[in-house]
Amino acid sequence: MNQPPEITFSGHFMLEGRELFDACFVMPSARWTCLLGPSGVGKSTVLRLLLGLETGGVFMGNISSSDGQPVAGRISYMAQSDLLLPWLSVTDNLMIGASLRGETGDQKRAVTLLERVGLGAHGHKKPGALSGGMRQRAALARTLMEDRPIVLLDEPFSALDAGTRADMQELAAELLSDKTVLLVTHDPAEASRLGDQILVMGKTGMDVWPAPQMPAIRAVDAPETLDCQSKLLAHLRALAA
Numbered sequence: 001m002n003q004p005p006e007i008t009f010s011g012h013f014m015l016e017g018r019e020l021f022d023a024c025f026v027m028p029s030a031r032w033t034c035l036l037g038p039s040g041v042g043k044s045t046v047l048r049l050l051l052g053l054e055t056g057g058v059f060m061g062n063i064s065s066s067d068g069q070p071v072a073g074r075i076s077y078m079a080q081s082d083l084l085l086p087w088l089s090v091t092d093n094l095m096i097g098a099s100l101r102g103e104t105g106d107q108k109r110a111v112t113l114l115e116r117v118g119l120g121a122h123g124h125k126k127p128g129a130l131s132g133g134m135r136q137r138a139a140l141a142r143t144l145m146e147d148r149p150i151v152l153l154d155e156p157f158s159a160l161d162a163g164t165r166a167d168m169q170e171l172a173a174e175l176l177s178d179k180t181v182l183l184v185t186h187d188p189a190e191a192s193r194l195g196d197q198i199l200v201m202g203k204t205g206m207d208v209w210p211a212p213q214m215p216a217i218r219a220v221d222a223p224e225t226l227d228c229q230s231k232l233l234a235h236l237r238a239l240a241a
């Protein structure tokens with residue numbers, strides 16, 4: 001596959017007549033950027049701006065890619081809500097992208113992905129028959145189905161138990177290693193494991209937080225992971241105070 005683009009985001013966002021954020025950052029090609037910050041600071045809005053979706057506010061700035069091609073339109077996106085279609089089976093939900101494009105979906109890949117997220121026995125069920133964590137894994141599998149160069153993930157592991165969360169982080173790291181990824185998370189442990197770059201968004205702007213020196217994905221109990229996690233947590237608590 002071709003090298004995915006580097007994305008540059010720069011500008012400020014106005015909501016109801018006041019500035020919500022002023023942010024400038026680069027998402028390096030084929031790397032994971034993790035974005036953290038207090039609730040309501042505008043993290044999901046950044047994703048919606050990258051996607052070219054309605055935000056309810058006004059953005060003044062520029063979003064560009066290193067290959068000069070438009071950013072919106074070549075993104076695979078996992079929203080906070082799972083957005084599974086309740087009338088389709090889980091397998092058909094994974095195939096929805098291909099179906100909407102009028103393509104024959106890759107059923108074999110859908111089955112493999114469902115197995116990888118631990119839902120191999122549940123593909124025939126409707127989303128309503130799944131638990132919250134199972135639905136989130138189905139949504140993750142649907143996101144992984146789309147072979148797009150840019151991937152935006154909005155708290156994709158938030159509903160998972162601790163063990164499954166670690167498993168899914170490892171699966172996503174493996175399957176998205178050749179994509180330009182932006183992950184929004186509230187979990188400093190997750191950012192410390194997965195982030196090649198860690199960004200912290202606060203009321204005064206966006207800062208780069210030092211990620212552990214060792215390459216991602218990092219062991220949960222590596223001293224570098226734990227050190228980054230504890231310092232990042234302290235920083236986030238101070239920001240929210």
Ligand SMILES: Nc1ncnc2c1ncn2[C@@H]1O[C@H](COP(=O)(O)OP(=O)(O)OP(=O)(O)O)[C@@H](O)[C@H]1O
Binds near residue numbers: 037041043
């Ligand atoms: N469609 C919309 N119309 C108007 N205001 C909106 C809209 N979507 C979000 N907002 C507001 O924009 C602000 C930023 O919301 P956003 O969801 O980007 O924050 P966030 O940092 O992702 O929060 P959280 O961590 O709680 O998910 C909030 O004040 C929110 O109420």
